[in-house]
Amino acid sequence: MKELKAFLRELEDRSGIEFKIATENGELIYKSDSYRQNTNTTYHSFVLSNNKFVLSINKEFQSCIKLLLYSIENKYNEISLLRYKDIEKLIEGKNSEVKKAKIEMIKKDSVLFLIRLNSNVYDALNVINQMYTSSDIIKMVYKSDIIVLGEFEDVHEHAVSIREAIISNLFCSCIVSFSEISRENFDLESAYKRARECLVLCENFSIKEEVIDYNKLFLEKITYYMNKELKEEILNRVKNKFDELDMEMLNTIDKFVENGLNISNTAKKLYIHRNTLIYRLDKLKKETGFDIKDFKEAAVFFIAFLIWKENK
Structure with a gap:
């Protein structure tokens, strides 16, 4: 917006036209120093990148409004395009191609x-x-x-x-x-x-x-970048047990992890009684050997579970 304001100042100096631009909510974007609102003021709405603005200008400059708005829209589009290109360069690691002042602005x-x-x-x-x-x-x-x-x-x-x-x-x-x-x-x-x-x-x-x-x-990142041989070793240990888990149990596991191993919150999200959830977790321990109510066992289980999901 600083670049646009500088252009509007330059546009006023070159044209000799005094004007004011604000958002449709009344937020001031630019106002000429000597601009005064009076009974001769006319208002014109215009759009820049889906945002609505209002140009306030004296009626004596009415014939210049179209040219004024055309100049503003062109400059705005030019500034936006250059800004997007600068962002693209920064995302792609081409910082040296972007002026230091531009980087400081964002x-x-x-x-x-x-x-x-x-x-x-x-x-x-x-x-x-x-x-x-x-x-x-x-x-x-x-x-x-x-x-x-x-x-x-x-x-x-x-x-x-x-x-x-x-x-x-x-x-x-x-x-x-x-x-x-x-x-x-x-x-x-x-x-x-x-x-x-x-x-x-x-x-x-x-x-x-x-x-x-x-x-x-x-944990997902650790698992994703884990050594391939170690992944295979873990998968071989758990695959048969995890393959036997039904959809109800798989959904329970996902929700339990998603809710930070909190039994009460998980039960609410699953719309089941707290005791029903505890029963399912105890059943999981019998079937897999992991007690995921225990933090350490839950961490190991979740990594193994991710490896299994990755290879489904």
């Missing part, structure tokens, strides 16, 4: 959301543009996925909101992963790789969650 404590859909990518981008109208939040399509980059207070809540908005509007499959970036170590390339790795891990291990925090996939 350098902040941020979150990178990576949104993957089975269809309707550009329609989904429109939904996101309507959710986040601030130019401080970057929304773009990159390699058939959508990237959203910006500062968010409750990251997980925003991820859930993005997914729910897309699904309710487009009725399509949607997965959202995210990775946080610190101002001190502003590395978009690594953040993108982490968010993309989330999607790879989810697909590889048939993870049912559709909002994925990179920091919550520690």
